[in-house]
Amino acid sequence: MxxxxxxxxxxxxxxxxxxxxxxxxxxxxxxxxxxxxxxxxxxxxxxxxxxxxxxxxxxxxxxxxxxxxxxxxxxxxxxxxxxxxxxxxxxxxxxxxxxxxxxxxxxxxxxxxxxxxxxxxxxxxxxxxxxxxxxxxxxxxxxxxxxxxxxxxxxxxxxxxxxxxxxxxxxxxxxxxxxxxxxxxxxxxxxxxxxxxxxxxxxxxxMPQVQQLAVDAFAGGYDLAGEIERALPLYAVAEQAGVAAWCPRYARFPFEVWIAPRARREGLHDMTDTEKSGFAALLGEITRRYDALFQRPAATMMALHAAPRGGSDGYHVTAQFYPLLRAPDRVKYLASVEQHTGVMTVDVMPEAAAAALREV
CATH class of the missing domain: 3.30.428.10 (HIT-like)
Structure with missing residues (x-):
């Protein structure tokens, strides 16, 4: 063997x-x-x-x-x-x-x-x-x-x-x-x-459809680094070593948080060591803040969205956390309208979510 x-x-x-x-x-x-x-x-x-x-x-x-x-x-x-x-x-x-x-x-x-x-x-x-x-x-x-x-x-x-x-x-x-x-x-x-x-x-x-749409958006000129600059500090949760954690202004889940280098990077392979260290720290920090906010191990779906094979024009890597709680005792259910249309109803405003997570 x-x-x-x-x-x-x-x-x-x-x-x-x-x-x-x-x-x-x-x-x-x-x-x-x-x-x-x-x-x-x-x-x-x-x-x-x-x-x-x-x-x-x-x-x-x-x-x-x-x-x-x-x-x-x-x-x-x-x-x-x-x-x-x-x-x-x-x-x-x-x-x-x-x-x-x-x-x-x-x-x-x-x-x-x-x-x-x-x-x-x-x-x-x-x-x-x-x-x-x-x-x-x-x-x-x-x-x-x-x-x-x-x-x-x-x-x-x-x-x-x-x-x-x-x-x-x-x-x-x-x-x-x-x-x-x-x-x-x-x-x-x-x-x-x-x-x-x-x-x-x-x-x-x-390629999954959602990821292909993101590839197309970045190739079409979407500037996530510029969006991070516009969103901070009101939507900021934490920052370390050139990497930001924030609640996107267009979040689809209550208390949704993204982590990304403030400078555009396609994935782990082109981050600096300093950025990787900050990225790793924030993966832990956001997990800690969710557990403290919800007063229990928080139900979350996290994924690392990076560029596809061969790279992609304008792509900006993110780690995205989607919580399935909107309060300690309240689950965010994905019910009929959301499942049948893909249109989400967000019960907590991203700016309020960011403030709550910052205070933890």
């Missing part, structure tokens, strides 16, 4: 970053990232058949490709703490997804992937366009600890996370993905089924 260990560069603070690649017993790839080389012995693993089903179908009225993956219906759902699949595998415990007794940060191929580099051919339907569900779905485990979040893991681990994501961007683009989206679902209201602190990465061989 493959067991490749290599140094891949450094993080924003100049610490060396190492990657260990291991082929799991079921054939999926596991990558262990750390500031120290990972040399622990491998523990026992389970071998399960991996479903490669799934297909894309095109919605002719919404003009978008959607993923159909019936095998995901059987994915792991809220296991007991003793059966945490994202924890390390201990010599006297049950096998997990990560067959080592400890690790700093892990990224592995999702067992229940909707997109896969070896996806089967799509069936033919008269009148409906179909395509192979090519791409990648990966799980990003922030820590061996079963509890935590982007704030509690600390700045050093957040900088390691950004270095690992930058490595995965390069690899997935090289593998033919046109768009790569790292993201995090957090909280029961979002539908999270594994409480262990983690995120995911999707690599798309077909």
């Amino acid at each position: 493959s067991n490749a260990l290599s140094a891949i560069g450094s993080d924003a603070s100049g610490r060396a970053v190492h990657r260990r690649e291991v082929i799991k017993a079921d054939g999926r790839m596991l990558r262990l990232y750390g500031h120290l080389p990972h040399t622990l012995e491998r523990q026992a693993e389970e071998t399960d058949d991996i479903a490669l089903g799934g297909e894309l179908r095109f919605h002719p009225l919404r003009r978008e490709w959607n993923i159909y993956a019936a095998h995901r219906q059987n994915r792991t759902f809220k296991p007991a703490a003793s059966a945490d699949p994202l924890a390390p595998t201990l010599s006297d415990g049950a096998a997990t997804e990560i067959p080592f007794a400890d690790f700093e940060l892990a990224i592995f191929d999702n067992k229940f992937a909707g997109l896969h580099p070896s996806a089967p051919p799509a069936p033919d339907f008269e009148g409906v366009a179909t395509a192979q569900a090519l791409g990648a779905c990966e799980v990003v485990v922030y820590s061996a600890e079963s509890k935590g979040n982007l704030w509690s893991i600390g700045q050093e681990r957040r900088e390691l996370l950004l270095a690992a994501l930058e490595d995965r961007y390069r690899a997935l683009f090289d593998a033919g993905c046109d768009y790569v989206l790292p993201f995090e679902n957090r909280g029961d209201e979002v539908g999270v089924t594994l409480p262990h602190p983690h995120g995911q990465i999707y690599g798309f061989h077909k």
Whole structure:
């Protein structure tokens, strides 16, 4: 079984970053990232058949490709703490997804992937366009600890996370993905089924419609750096090292926050180390402020929006947080009008949201 260990560069603070690649017993790839080389012995693993089903179908009225993956219906759902699949595998415990007794940060191929580099051919339907569900779905485990979040893991681990994501961007683009989206679902209201602190990465061989619209807007001259200057300081939440966190004047969710370098950058690859450090700090800081504002672990959907493969004229990278709470005891439901039209009703004005988050 493959067991490749290599140094891949450094993080924003100049610490060396190492990657260990291991082929799991079921054939999926596991990558262990750390500031120290990972040399622990491998523990026992389970071998399960991996479903490669799934297909894309095109919605002719919404003009978008959607993923159909019936095998995901059987994915792991809220296991007991003793059966945490994202924890390390201990010599006297049950096998997990990560067959080592400890690790700093892990990224592995999702067992229940909707997109896969070896996806089967799509069936033919008269009148409906179909395509192979090519791409990648990966799980990003922030820590061996079963509890935590982007704030509690600390700045050093957040900088390691950004270095690992930058490595995965390069690899997935090289593998033919046109768009790569790292993201995090957090909280029961979002539908999270594994409480262990983690995120995911999707690599798309077909550009999602929302991302294509953003590419077109930036190429058409939209100036996000200018918008940030206009929005601050009234809509500001926090700022660090040339990176701003603010509530967009056109936010679609109550308490929505974006993080971006004030100077235009396409993605992690062209940020300065100082900007990466500030970006990492604000990922944690916004998580902390949400939890304090809502007085509990806040249900949020966060994603990193960066330029597609090959770059894009005028593109400006952002991390976007969409909370699913509008008050500590009130969920922001996406009901009929919003689902059927895409027109959002925002219950909290962005300027009020920014003020509330600033005061936390």
